[in-house]
Amino acid sequence: MPGNSGVLVRAAANGTGDSGPPRVTEPVTEGAxxxxxxxxxxxxxxxxxxxxxxxxxxxxxxxxxxxxxxxxDVTGPADVMAAVSYAASHGLPVAVRNTGHGVxxxxxxxxxxxxxxxxxxxxxPYAGVARIEAGVRWSRVIHEAAPFGLAPLSxxxxxxxxxxxxxxxxxxxxxxxxxxxxxxxxxxxxxxxxGTLRTAHQDxxxxxxxxxxxGKGNFGVVTSLExxxxxxxxxxxxxxxxxxxxxxxxxxxxxxxxxxxxxxxxSSFAFTRFPWDREVPEPLRGRSAVHLRFAFHGPAADxxxxxxPLRRLTVPLLDTLRDMPYADTGSIHNDPPGPLAVHERGVxxxxxxxxxxxxxxxxAGPDSTCPLRLxxxxxxxxxLGREPEVPSAVPxxxxxxxxxxxxxxxxxxxxxxxxxxxxxxxxxxxxxxGAASLNFLGAADAAPERIRTVFAPADxxxxxxxxxxxxxDRLFRFNHNIPSMRxxx
Ligand SMILES: Cc1cc2nc3c(=O)[nH]c(=O)nc-3n(C[C@H](O)[C@H](O)[C@H](O)COP(=O)(O)OP(=O)(O)OC[C@H]3O[C@@H](n4cnc5c(N)ncnc54)[C@H](O)[C@@H]3O)c2cc1C
Numbered sequence: 001m002p003g004n005s006g007v008l009v010r011a012a013a014n015g016t017g018d019s020g021p022p023r024v025t026e027p028v029t030e031g032a033x034x035x036x037x038x039x040x041x042x043x044x045x046x047x048x049x050x051x052x053x054x055x056x057x058x059x060x061x062x063x064x065x066x067x068x069x070x071x072x073d074v075t076g077p078a079d080v081m082a083a084v085s086y087a088a089s090h091g092l093p094v095a096v097r098n099t100g101h102g103v104x105x106x107x108x109x110x111x112x113x114x115x116x117x118x119x120x121x122x123x124x125p126y127a128g129v130a131r132i133e134a135g136v137r138w139s140r141v142i143h144e145a146a147p148f149g150l151a152p153l154s155x156x157x158x159x160x161x162x163x164x165x166x167x168x169x170x171x172x173x174x175x176x177x178x179x180x181x182x183x184x185x186x187x188x189x190x191x192x193x194x195g196t197l198r199t200a201h202q203d204x205x206x207x208x209x210x211x212x213x214x215g216k217g218n219f220g221v222v223t224s225l226e227x228x229x230x231x232x233x234x235x236x237x238x239x240x241x242x243x244x245x246x247x248x249x250x251x252x253x254x255x256x257x258x259x260x261x262x263x264x265x266x267s268s269f270a271f272t273r274f275p276w277d278r279e280v281p282e283p284l285r286g287r288s289a290v291h292l293r294f295a296f297h298g299p300a301a302d303x304x305x306x307x308x309p310l311r312r313l314t315v316p317l318l319d320t321l322r323d324m325p326y327a328d329t330g331s332i333h334n335d336p337p338g339p340l341a342v343h344e345r346g347v348x349x350x351x352x353x354x355x356x357x358x359x360x361x362x363x364a365g366p367d368s369t370c371p372l373r374l375x376x377x378x379x380x381x382x383x384l385g386r387e388p389e390v391p392s393a394v395p396x397x398x399x400x401x402x403x404x405x406x407x408x409x410x411x412x413x414x415x416x417x418x419x420x421x422x423x424x425x426x427x428x429x430x431x432x433x434g435a436a437s438l439n440f441l442g443a444a445d446a447a448p449e450r451i452r453t454v455f456a457p458a459d460x461x462x463x464x465x466x467x468x469x470x471x472x473d474r475l476f477r478f479n480h481n482i483p484s485m486r487x488x489x
Contacts, residue, residue, distance in 0.1 A: 094193075119133060123144050153172040157335040235296060235297055242289060247290045249313060
């Protein structure tokens with residue numbers, strides 16, 4: 001293993017892993033290099049067997065267990081440059097992790113760069129922008145922006161990493177009103193495979209800037225982003241939870257309802273199986289339900305008016321719709337807090353006609369034995385369907401819905417989630433326009449033939465060219481990797 005041919009120290013954990021110079025205490029093997037890397041970092045290097053290694057390699061999604069050759073727990077761009085240069089010169093591939101919400105391939109034998117200590121957030125309320133460092137979660141940006149009536153284009157779960165989310169497109173709660181989070185990026189600081197820190201924006205490294213926004217972690221380690229914020233002190237939103245037996249009526253009504261909506265309304269539908277868990281609200285505990293989620297950017301009365309026909313469909317188990325501060329928007333989807341092992345799949349749908357809805361109801365509805373926790377349809381279109389002023393690599397502007405599936409492998413009922421998810425993907429093929437944007441793909445969608453379906457052919461060629469320029473040796477390969485366009489690549 002390349003990592004073990006390097007050095008040889010076991011770095012002592014300091015309990016918190018967040019302060020002071022590293023204490024290198026115990027020689028564990030022979031070689032050269034890690035001492036050199038440790039000396040170059042303000043952060044800490046962890047080797048297999050060292051205290052703290054296990055804590056550092058685990059993330060939110062436990063479905064993929066990483067066994068990196070070493071972990072660099074970095075504190076800033078200088079650490080990232082040193083870690084990438086070290087990896088490049090020792091022939092080690094590089095993986096990046098912040099929260100571990102997004103899994104692809106196990107980062108085995110890689111140098112894993114953990115960014116969670118890079119916590120800088122700076123809001124410029126006059127320009128309506130934020131500068132965020134690589135380790136920041138959305139909850140932090142939401143909190144810092146709120147006093148100015150501003151909000152980021154965050155998604156369903158405020159504890160996801162803001163940078164990973166944005167690079168993967170960033171399909172947010174207000175997506176139809178404002179577009180993808182990636183559409184609002186102003187500039188990107190990124191350490192590419194040569195160990196060079198570059199600032200990419202529309203007039204500088206323009207191809208790299210285009211590729212990073214949608215092509216995610218393929219081109220380097222992003223150390224910070226400057227993002228545009230939107231004015232959204234409050235929104236009207238929440239969820240309507242109906243009994244699972246009403247699934248057909250609700251899905252067909254929802255599908256028709258989405259045909260004629262203002263861009264200010266973003267919504268989704270989900271078949272959900274709630275575990276028997278005290279954390280789950282009592283009316284939902286242990287039940288199957290259908291969950292409609294709404295986020296309306298506009299006066300609450302207008303939002304109320306728009307959702308009224310759906311509210312009247314049948315008696316809901318729970319109705320959480322209300323005028324709310326943006327800071328409460330994590331309650332709209334109410335995603336499980338984790339960590340959890342999750343098997344996930346994602347596809348884009350060209351349309352959701354009556355037949356497509358019936359197929360889904362048969363596969364995931366109340367009369368099915370579907371073991372997936374979540375079968376979700378997010379309504380696209382609006383600003384999500386328009387190219388931003390500065391084009392990006394975010395795929396699928398013409399899709400009508402995104403279908404996302406999530407299940408816990410080895411669930412209590414013993415039913416395998418993987419084949420069920422595969423069957424749904426296969427049966428929805430007639431309506432499918434390719435795999436979803438990279439944020440909604442898991443380990444099962446990491447193969448090159450799957451990634452080829454994410455992007456349009458011309459964009460895929462351009463992404464492959466940018467990858468060839470900035471990552472010629474494919475150092476950054478533990479992700480949903482852009483395939484090479486070379487024969488056999
Ligand atoms: C509960 C839940 C809800 C979600 N909701 C949404 C949603 O509403 N909308 C949406 O678009 N997505 C959503 N996602 C997907 C999420 O945005 C992605 O999983 C995203 O990658 C999370 O980033 P992270 O840094 O937290 O995860 P990590 O697992 O730490 O990182 C995932 C990948 O992102 C890349 N990456 C992360 N940081 C960097 C960096 N600094 N430089 C280069 N590459 C980097 C790497 O390829 C890395 O492997 C959700 C995921 C979960 C689990």
